[in-house]
Amino acid sequence: MQKLLVCYKWVLDEQDIKIAGDLSLDTGRAKYKISDYDKNAIEEGALLAEKHGVGVEALTFGTAAAKQSLKDALSRGLDKVYWIGDATSEQADAFVTANILAAAIKKIGQYDLILCGEGSxxxxxxxxxxxxxxxxxxxAITFVQKLTVVDGKVVATRKLGDCIEEITVTGPAIVSVLPEINKPRIPGLKQVMAAAKKPSEEVKISELGLKAGELSPKVRVLSVKGYVMDRKKVIFKEANQADNVAKLxxxxxxxxMC
Structure with missing residues (x-):
């Protein structure tokens, strides 16, 4: 194994999103962050790179705001980040995103292992x-909760609905990791300052040779509404608390539910 790549996404911080009275989402004051699931992918890439003494780079696709993610990503143990900032991402679904990432990977080079978060x-x-x-x-190996590389082979433990599965493949391969695979590091001042000196490179969609159909989403989001849970509000008022518990x-x- 010589080189690793991590794909990550720059997303709105959900804790900053407010739900308005009409259930629409107010993102006016929301900041952005690296997707929490992708932080696990970055951490796993950095750990593998440190263990095996190989390089680890990253690739991200988003709006022009994705450039703001570079310093944070590089402070997490990456050697270099490639970024694609284009308005296409505002309506991009998984079909478009995969087309763009695949074309970019073919352009920038070959990798022995590509890591992604299980979802964004x-x-x-x-x-x-x-x-x-x-x-x-x-x-592709999905739902991975443990990952090792032995003698050039990728050994992954998958967490499925009713069982655990172990898979061994010879790279190159793509692995999507679950949050329990690791605990992402919190970069210190030294890592943040070092990140400013690490390289990044912009990749433009116009350079990837994609056709119009490959940039047209199969799914379009028309609106997003906040979720409201309608509670039954059942109250048990027996004098004996044991009776209340029994009724509950x-x-x-x-x-x-039980």
């Missing part, structure tokens, strides 16, 4: 990594 903090479609693998013609348990069982 905003849409969480879980489609980008498998689509990217199909376009590049390499294996019975009610939950009737709803299929």
């Amino acid at each position: 903090s905003d849409s969480y479609s879980q489609q980008t990594a498998p689509r990217l693998a199909a376009l590049l013609g390499i294996p 348990v019975a009610s939950l069982a009737q709803e299929g």
Whole structure:
């Protein structure tokens, strides 16, 4: 294994998003951040690079605001970041995103292992990594909670609905990781200052040779509304608290919750 690549997304920080009275989302004061799931991918890439003494780079696609992510990404152990800032990302779905990332990867070079988060903090479609693998013609391993590289082979433990599966493949391959795979580092002052000296490179969509159909999303988001839970507001008022607990348990069982 000689070189690693991590794909990440620059997203709105959900804790800054407010829900208006008409259930529309108020993002006027929301800041941006690297998607939490992608922080796990970056951390895993950095750990593998440190362990095996290889290079690790990153690639991100978003609006022009994605450039703001570079310093944070580089402070997390990456050697270099390629970024694509284009208005196309405002309506891009997983189809468009995968097409652009695949074309960019073919342009910038070959990698032995490509890491992604299992989904992004905003849409969480879980489609980008498998689509990217199909376009590049390499294996995809999803839902990975443990990852090692032994004798040039990728050994991944997948967490599925009712079982654990271990897969071994010979790279290059794409792996999408679950949050439990690691705990992302918090960059210190030294790492933040060093990040300012690390290289980054802009890749323009116009340089990727993509056709109009490859940049046209299959899914368009017309609106996003906040979710409101309508509670039943059932109150148990028996004098004996044990009776209240018994009625609560019975009610939950009737709803299929226990």
